[in-house]
Amino acid sequence: MANQSSLPLYEKIWAKHTFSRIMDSLTLLLLFLLLGYRISSHNNHTFPYFVAFLCESWFTITWITTMSTKWTPSHTKTFLDRLLLRVSESKLPPLDIFVTTADPALEPPIITVNTVLSLLALDYPANKLACYVSDDGCSPLTFYALVEATKFAKLWVPFCKKYNVQCRAPFRYFCDEEMANHDLPEFKQEWFKIKEEYEQLSGKIENAAQNSIPCELVGEFDIFSQTKPRNHSTIIKVIRENKGGLSNVVPHIIYISREKRPKHPHHHKAGAMNVLTRISGLMTNAPFILNVDCDMYVNNSKIALHALCILLDSKGEKEVAFAQCPQRFYDAVKDDAYGNQLVALPMYIGSGFAGLQGIIYAGTNCFHRRKVIYGVSPHHDIQNANKDHHGLANDKETMQKFGTSKGFVESVTHVLEGMTLDFYKSLDVKAARKVASCDYEYNTAWGKQVGWLYGSTSEDVLTGLKFHTKGWRSELCSTDPIAFMGCSPQDNLGQMAQHKRWSTGLLDIFLSKHCPIFGTLFGKLQLRECLAYIWITNWALRSVPEICYALLPAYCIITNSNFLPNQQESSMWIPTTLFVIYNISNLFEHIKSGLSIRTWWNNQRMGRITTMNSCFLGFLTILLKHLRISDTPFEITKKEQPSSNENVGRFIFNESLIFLPGTTILMVQFIALFMSLLEWQPLVSNGYGVGEVFCSGYVVLCYLPFLKGLFGKGKYGIPLSTICKSTVLAFLFVHFCSKTIAN
Numbered sequence: 142m143a144n145q146s147s148l149p150l151y152e153k154i155w156a157k158h159t160f161s162r163i164m165d166s167l168t169l170l171l172l173f174l175l176l177g178y179r180i181s182s183h184n185n186h187t188f189p190y191f192v193a194f195l196c197e198s199w200f201t202i203t204w205i206t207t208m209s210t211k212w213t214p215s216h217t218k219t220f221l222d223r224l225l226l227r228v229s230e231s232k233l234p235p236l237d238i239f240v241t242t243a244d245p246a247l248e249p250p251i252i253t254v255n256t257v258l259s260l261l262a263l264d265y266p267a268n269k270l271a272c273y274v275s276d277d278g279c280s281p282l283t284f285y286a287l288v289e290a291t292k293f294a295k296l297w298v299p300f301c302k303k304y305n306v307q308c309r310a311p312f313r314y315f316c317d318e319e320m321a322n323h324d325l326p327e328f329k330q331e332w333f334k335i336k337e338e339y340e341q342l343s344g345k346i347e348n349a350a351q352n353s354i355p356c357e358l359v360g361e362f363d364i365f366s367q368t369k370p371r372n373h374s375t376i377i378k379v380i381r382e383n384k385g386g387l388s389n390v391v392p393h394i395i396y397i398s399r400e401k402r403p404k405h406p407h408h409h410k411a412g413a414m415n416v417l418t419r420i421s422g423l424m425t426n427a428p429f430i431l432n433v434d435c436d437m438y439v440n441n442s443k444i445a446l447h448a449l450c451i452l453l454d455s456k457g458e459k460e461v462a463f464a465q466c467p468q469r470f471y472d473a474v475k476d477d478a479y480g481n482q483l484v485a486l487p488m489y490i491g492s493g494f495a496g497l498q499g500i501i502y503a504g505t506n507c508f509h510r511r512k513v514i515y516g517v518s519p520h521h522d523i524q525n526a527n528k529d530h531h532g533l534a535n536d537k538e539t540m541q542k543f544g545t546s547k548g549f550v551e552s553v554t555h556v557l558e559g560m561t562l563d564f565y566k567s568l569d570v571k572a573a574r575k576v577a578s579c580d581y582e583y584n585t586a587w588g589k590q591v592g593w594l595y596g597s598t599s600e601d602v603l604t605g606l607k608f609h610t611k612g613w614r615s616e617l618c619s620t621d622p623i624a625f626m627g628c629s630p631q632d633n634l635g636q637m638a639q640h641k642r643w644s645t646g647l648l649d650i651f652l653s654k655h656c657p658i659f660g661t662l663f664g665k666l667q668l669r670e671c672l673a674y675i676w677i678t679n680w681a682l683r684s685v686p687e688i689c690y691a692l693l694p695a696y697c698i699i700t701n702s703n704f705l706p707n708q709q710e711s712s713m714w715i716p717t718t719l720f721v722i723y724n725i726s727n728l729f730e731h732i733k734s735g736l737s738i739r740t741w742w743n744n745q746r747m748g749r750i751t752t753m754n755s756c757f758l759g760f761l762t763i764l765l766k767h768l769r770i771s772d773t774p775f776e777i778t779k780k781e782q783p784s785s786n787e788n789v790g791r792f793i794f795n796e797s798l799i800f801l802p803g804t805t806i807l808m809v810q811f812i813a814l815f816m817s818l819l820e821w822q823p824l825v826s827n828g829y830g831v832g833e834v835f836c837s838g839y840v841v842l843c844y845l846p847f848l849k850g851l852f853g854k855g856k857y858g859i860p861l862s863t864i865c866k867s868t869v870l871a872f873l874f875v876h877f878c879s880k881t882i883a884n
């Protein structure tokens with residue numbers, strides 16, 4: 142038998158997606174044929190052909206990056222038994238957990254509380270865990286909810302461990318009434334007792350949200366009386382300290398609301414993460430960090446151990462910066478009506494990334510190595526670090542980089558030297574306050590070389606990209622059952638706003654000095670990883686060719702011209718087959734991911750709608766930002782419990798500009814189809830044919846929710862102002878069309 146300690150703790154499994162590969166290659170071939178046709182066609186000097194050629198070239202480039210990303214998918218298999226043979230439970234490394242919340246209205250405290258409870262109950266020695274909750278909303282309600290939840294945790298944590306509960310978020314766990322029919326009478330009794338306690342807890346939080354916080358607690362809440370969410374000093378409260386360092390109790394839990402002042406940029410989530418990094422550095426300084434958004438509860442209680450298989454593996458130890466767990470969502474809207482469940486896409490693109498230099502950092506559900514966050518490169522020489530960090534001069538250097546807190550700099554030195562001893566003595570709030578102040582980062586490397594990087598609302602992808610550029614790899618930690626579950630937007634407004642933020646933030650990265658292309662030229666970003674990053678960061682740019690392409694059939698019908706080969710030409714088979722092959726392969730991928738045909742269509746349709754609306758707005762936002770006209774905000778996604786959702790898959794609309802491109806495109810198709818019905822076009826040769834009419838009809842089909850919106854009432858209707866603006870734009874477009882004929 143092989144020596145136990147030399148066996149790897151995890152293994153990469155390479156998936157074979159042969160059918161997908163064939164279909165993808167066919168698609169590429171057809172795209173090339175189409176481009177070839179454009180170049181060689183006798184029509185190639187017409188305006189529509191030229192525009193089509195440009196758009197299709199862009200699609201081809203995008204397709205090459207897509208294909209390269211998908212080509213070698215992989216995931217990981219972890220060996221818990223080997224881990225536990227190698228590291229005894231008492232030798233497991235400490236783990237700091239970061240939870241971020243920012244707005245008690247959009248992120249109801251009961252959701253945050255459930256996430257925190259599930260984390261406190263992780264299958265991991267409690268004396269190795271510390272849970273830090275960052276509240277950018279500076280909300281006494283959130284604090285109150287956490288205080289109450291900690292009391293409940295004293296029942297919940299032992300209960301979960303005793304009965305080996307899988308889902309450790311009570312609101313999900315108690316949904317399942319089946320549990321009560323357990324054979325063990327003792328279990329049954331406890332189950333009911335704890336369920337009742339949980340109901341009391343959520344009742345209290347509900348009550349506090351509606352009325353006010355109970356007065357017996359007022360003393361503790363005084364500190365919130367003078368605060369405004371965007372203007373207050375630091376609040377740090379140790380809600381629970383595991384003073385005895387016991388392994389079977391409730392871990393440390395610390396509430397943090399960092400200082401905020403109107404004049405100081407706070408860098409949204411990235412800023413919050415950096416404060417958490419520093420405070421935890423001072424307090425517990427664990428070598429590993431797990432970060433989750435407030436809505437992502439633990440669904441696999443052993444997940445920390447799985448992730449450590451990757452991070453402690455002898456190869457992983459040297460190469461892997463972080464272990465990212467997939468993002469999954471609970472209580473999806475039926476058939477994914479808003480296309481935000483992201484199931485098929487991660488299965489192909491996500492594991493594709495994982496087969497290259499590594500999966501992107503998704504901002505949540507991720508286990509980090511603390512020293513990587515401090516800017517260390519792989520194969521960083523510990524001997525050297527030792528030498529480096531003892532001289533006084535180097536302490537000075539470290540201070541310039543990490544800021545002037547002596548305690549924190551000392552903790553950094555520990556991490557860089559790879560010291561494994563537990564740093565925790567007591568949770569010192571005074572030192573922690575200093576590193577949470579808004580001027581702490583002045584003239585330091587925070588947000589630039591150290592910590593979460595600033596400058597993009599997709600701080601996650603940016604930060605991960607930086608690690609990859611340094612030469613680190615990352616792994617997808619795919620477990621069964623899935624590690625974490627969270628909320629996804631429950632309506633199209635949330636979904637579209639989210640995509641706008643992502644596409645804006647991602648384009649910001651592409652246009653910054655962190656651009657993946659530079660990463661490959663000057664750093665250690667591997668070529669195909671670079672292509673994959675180009676694929677993802679170019680999301681917003683994709684909107685422009687897609688909008689042009691959607692307008693093209695209408696343009697052709699209005700001007701009686703064509704952009705597709707006409708019926709007499711035999712080359713019509715190229716675009717037709719392309720359309721068919723692309724859709725079949727996409728449909729196949731959805732079915733293989735266990736999704737319905739309806740879901741496929743919804744995703745397909747939402748793909749078009751978000752690209753042409755959300756991403757286009759994202760594109761404009763970046764344009765304005767670069768012209769220094771406006772800055773990009775971080776709009777927080779609303780988290781709600783699905784029971785409150787009455788839209789059941791219907792689209793809702795508001796005055797937002799986000800609906801303008803779509804409404805206009807739809808109007809233009811109407812005008813075109815109407816004209817074709819009445820045969821109003823000028824008589825010129827090369828008139829449009831079935832192809833153009835089909836395409837125009839297809840666009841209308843994709844925009845069916847908008848079509849319904851034109852006739853809908855209240856929030857289900859597109860506001861009159863948007864309709865008016867769109868009508869004006871549509872007629873401008875028609876006017877432009879007629880101008881081009883006149884020429």
Ligand SMILES: O=c1ccn([C@@H]2O[C@H](COP(=O)(O)OP(=O)(O)O[C@H]3O[C@H](CO)[C@@H](O)[C@H](O)[C@H]3O)[C@@H](O)[C@H]2O)c(=O)[nH]1
Binds near residue numbers: 241643776777
């Ligand atoms: O100023 C802020 C803004 C946001 N957040 C937190 O950031 C997290 C993510 O925000 P959310 O509105 O849920 O965004 P999503 O669109 O769901 O987030 C995805 O995309 C983000 C980047 O755009 C990543 O940061 C997230 O981890 C990733 O889940 C939440 O916990 C927020 O509380 C803060 O702490 N401070």
Ligand SMILES: [Mn+2]
Binds near residue numbers: 628778
């Ligand atoms: Mn979220």
